[in-house]
Amino acid sequence: MNSAQESATSVVVALSGCSREDADAVFRALSRSFESDRASDDTPQYVSEGHATVWTATFDVSSTRNPAEPVRLAAPVTAELQGGYWAVDQMQLALAAAFDMVEEGMAAGDQEKDVQLLLNSGVHQEEI
Template sequence: MNSAQESATSVVVTLSGCSREDADAVFRTLGRSFESDRAAGDAPQYVSEGHATVWTTTFDVVRTQEDAEPVRLAAPVTAELQGGYWAVDRMQATLAAAFDLLEEGMAAGDQEKDVQLRLSSGVHQEET
């Protein structure tokens, strides 16, 4: 795959405003659906306790490995998706299958877009 094709299918996912456990839940959900630059057992870690932490991973969305299922989060997670239009749309659809999401903002360029989302549990109390 050349670099233009790779950038068209890659999405950088940045998570913030959440616990390490919720970041792990989001990345594991996406990792079951798409290939990523994270090792399978690589869990997010705090660099410094008590300080805001941002986690970033790149996913290649060209192939879907598994469909996403609803996931429970302890608290809402702020997610930023950055990549080509098709790739970001595909990632957003996968997130929508696993989480309740609210689009908080979007910036568009010629070949890429940046979407800010608020993810909440996709599993509701009555389903437990």
């Protein structure tokens, strides 16, 4: 795959405002569906306890391995997606299958868009 194709199918996902456990839950859910630059045993870690932390990963959405399934979160997670229009749309579809998702903002450019989302548990108490 050349770099133009790669950038057209890559989405950078940045997670903030959440625990490392919730960040790990989101990344694991996405890794079931898409190839990632994170190793399978790479779990988010706090760099500096008590400070705001942003965790990032890049996913290749050119093909889907497994469909996303609902995921439980302890608290809402802020997610920012950045990539080509088609790639970000594919990522949003996967996130919508795994989480209750609210789009909080979007910025569009010539080749890319940046979307801010609030993710909540995709598993509800009554489903247990």
